[in-house]
Amino acid sequence: MSDWCTIESDPGVFTELIREIGVKGVAVEEIYSFDDVDLLENLKPIYGLIFLFKWTKDTEKRECLQYYDNELFFANQVITNACATQAILSVLLNLKDVEIGPELNNLKSFTADMDPQTKGYAIGESEKIKNVHNSFARPEPFMISNDKKSKKEGEAFHFITYIPFKGKLYELDGLQEGPILLGDCTGENWFEGARDEINKRIMK
Numbered sequence: 001m002s003d004w005c006t007i008e009s010d011p012g013v014f015t016e017l018i019r020e021i022g023v024k025g026v027a028v029e030e031i032y033s034f035d036d037v038d039l040l041e042n043l044k045p046i047y048g049l050i051f052l053f054k055w056t057k058d059t060e061k062r063e064c065l066q067y068y069d070n071e072l073f074f075a076n077q078v079i080t081n082a083c084a085t086q087a088i089l090s091v092l093l094n095l096k097d098v099e100i101g102p103e104l105n106n107l108k109s110f111t112a113d114m115d116p117q118t119k120g121y122a123i124g125e126s127e128k129i130k131n132v133h134n135s136f137a138r139p140e141p142f143m144i145s146n147d148k149k150s151k152k153e154g155e156a157f158h159f160i161t162y163i164p165f166k167g168k169l170y171e172l173d174g175l176q177e178g179p180i181l182l183g184d185c186t187g188e189n190w191f192e193g194a195r196d197e198i199n200k201r202i203m204k
Helices: 011-021 037-043 083-092 101-110 116-124 127-134 148-153 190-203
Strands: 049-055 156-165 168-172 180-184
Touching: 011 083, 011 101, 011 127, 049 083, 049 190, 083 116, 083 127, 083 156, 101 116, 101 127, 156 190, 168 190, 180 190
Parallel strands: none
Antiparallel strands: 049 156, 156 168, 168 180
């Protein structure tokens, strides 16, 4: 499995990435505040939230589900630098009424009975997804060096996903062992539950 590069954290990049993978009618928008009611109203329908935060080695260990709905797509992140794309896939592969295209439909069907780690490797083996991801490589001057000094001084960031699925609100974090159940929800109130959870993390 060849390397995946670091890509820009940019909604325009993510939207084009989604389009090139073969998904129709889905765009990524950046939210700076949950208080802008008009903006949030204009973004509907909102399929999921992706939260970017600063990762540290002492990140809180969460209580994960060992047994959950087999139709919920959850994959461990086993590929370095694939974090953003995997967070996006965690939304797309759990949608019901959106045309996600042949590549993702095949991936979802192929991995249906796999465990989370194997699903993570299956993402890494998708040449289509990897090539699209790498086509948005961050410009070289902004790449983080692999030397020890840079690793010590550099900051690591991580993407996690919040989605409603069959009346439940989930947090999907590829670095955790499984999905995290946040509680019951409806199609109308799931966003508020995800917002409250994100605000709790920001406060920490």
